[in-house]
Amino acid sequence: MTPAWLYALTFIGATALSLLLVPTVREYAQRKQITDQPGGHKSHVAPVPYLGGVAMVLAFSAAMFVGVVVRRSSQFDGREIRLTIGNLFAQGDGLVRELIVVLGLALIFSAMGLIDDLRGL
Numbered sequence: 001m002t003p004a005w006l007y008a009l010t011f012i013g014a015t016a017l018s019l020l021l022v023p024t025v026r027e028y029a030q031r032k033q034i035t036d037q038p039g040g041h042k043s044h045v046a047p048v049p050y051l052g053g054v055a056m057v058l059a060f061s062a063a064m065f066v067g068v069v070v071r072r073s074s075q076f077d078g079r080e081i082r083l084t085i086g087n088l089f090a091q092g093d094g095l096v097r098e099l100i101v102v103l104g105l106a107l108i109f110s111a112m113g114l115i116d117d118l119r120g121l
Contacts, residue, residue, distance in 0.1 A: 006067060007067075010063050010066070011063075013062075013063040013066065014059050014062075014063035014064070015059075017059035017062060021055035021058065025054060025055040026051070026055075028051070029050055030047075030049050034051055034118070035050060036050060050118065053110060053113065054110065057110045061106065065103065068099045
């Protein structure tokens, strides 16, 4: 059984990474004028930078991957964590493979959304 602190740490890691990445990416988008311009059916009155979602998806993906690596490669003995990286890609366990598929699809859908924002599909 996975300790609850690992789930909490993964959530906190994703949140912290998002808090660091979103302002940086937002500033980059504004500097490069990667913004949604107001007008027509849009309710905003000032340009809104794109790419914030990219930062959030990357932060979430990184935190999930690290969480799975720690969970899969660790043996929890009471309070002691012994990392055993050799078990990470053990045969018969599709946890990492499933993570790659889920995160890969999330990245593909996020990329499609970004392309739609920037060019329109």
